[in-house]
Amino acid sequence: MNEPMDGAARRAVAPVICYPVADLPQPDLALYQRAAVGAELGAEVIAAPREAACIEVPAGSYLRITSIDGPQVGDLNLFNANDLSERFYSGKTRALHGTHVTTGDRLWSSFPHLRPMATIVADTLGWYGIDEYGGSVHDVIGTRCDPYTGRLLQGTDYHHCCHSNLTRGLADHLGLSLADAEPHIHDVLNVFMCTGFTRDTGQYFMKASPVRPDDYIEVFAEIDLLAVLSACPGGDCGSEHTSDTAPCHPLKMTVRTPIAGALGAWSSPTRNAYDGTHGL
Ligand SMILES: [Zn+2]
Numbered sequence: 665m666n667e668p669m670d671g672a673a674r675r676a677v678a679p680v681i682c683y684p685v686a687d688l689p690q691p692d693l694a695l696y697q698r699a700a701v702g703a704e705l706g707a708e709v710i711a712a713p714r715e716a717a718c719i720e721v722p723a724g725s726y727l728r729i730t731s732i733d734g735p736q737v738g739d740l741n742l743f744n745a746n747d748l749s750e751r752f753y754s755g756k757t758r759a760l761h762g763t764h765v766t767t768g769d770r771l772w773s774s775f776p777h778l779r780p781m782a783t784i785v786a787d788t789l790g791w792y793g794i795d796e797y798g799g800s801v802h803d804v805i806g807t808r809c810d811p812y813t814g815r816l817l818q819g820t821d822y823h824h825c826c827h828s829n830l831t832r833g834l835a836d837h838l839g840l841s842l843a844d845a846e847p848h849i850h851d852v853l854n855v856f857m858c859t860g861f862t863r864d865t866g867q868y869f870m871k872a873s874p875v876r877p878d879d880y881i882e883v884f885a886e887i888d889l890l891a892v893l894s895a896c897p898g899g900d901c902g903s904e905h906t907s908d909t910a911p912c913h914p915l916k917m918t919v920r921t922p923i924a925g926a927l928g929a930w931s932s933p934t935r936n937a938y939d940g941t942h943g944l
Contacts, residue, residue: 683760691783693768696884700726700785700924706919711895713912714824716833720745721889721921726920729855730880734913735873737898738855738893739808739826742771742781745888750777754804754851764800766790771853778936782883792874798863799871801811803854810894814906822906829894855881857901872902887932895915
């Protein structure tokens with residue numbers, strides 16, 4: 665190692681936050697939470713273990729994802745229901761809100777749209793915080809378990825990874841071929857997943873999710889959404905994921921609609937205003 669004489673001084677430089685969220689347009693969280701009280705139950709679907717389910721969530725309504733039967737992690741893709749090219753942008757959401765999200769954080773869409781697709785209004789695992797290992801819940805670090813990495817690491821093919829479940833789920837819902845559906849699948853919000861980075865080697869870790877039946881996370885749909893959720897083959901992700909080994913449980917997605925007038929003058933956020941000329 666050729667550490668320079670001033671190596672310690674360079675390491676001692678204090679960090680600055682890349683994107684101070686105080687500069688972001690703030691959601692009216694109190695309004696969203698008020699309107700959620702008494703919201704009426706609408707459509708409901710179950711993602712079976714090691715499978716995916718789809719549901720449409722109109723702008724101005726709520727999507728609740730609930731743990732049922734046993735501890736289970738879900739991999740969530742979100743699309744603009746009217747334009748699949750606008751989809752959840754896990755990396756930018758992470759840059760803005762941190763490695764894990766909870767109540768008040770927003771789920772942002774891909775370029776060139778870059779606007780909040782959804783705002784988290786409730787999270788019954790909000791109590792968890794950051795544990796002694798640096799782990800926390802509702803991860804936007806990881807991608808989604810997939811058969812390609814499985815083949816790289818284990819040399820075998822497994823067909824019920826979240827990537828494949830999401831691909832089949834989207835294809836079924838939209839009547840697309842698997843080949844046409846797969847390119848739309850993107851990095852996920854790992855609902856209920858407890859993860860972090862090891863402090864010594866910086867490796868991505870997971871540990872058994874603290875989620876229990878009846879725990880839920882609920883988001884307010886800022887735009888018309890198509891949500892696709894895979895019940896991960898990792899179950900609670902306490903041991904392994906790209907296999908049939910872990911006990912797995914279903915997850916429920918429910919749409920709830922606020923009573924008329926509850927949202928006042930609220931309207932969907934507009935697409936990002938950047939002019940797209942890129943200096944030309
Ligand atoms: Zn998975």
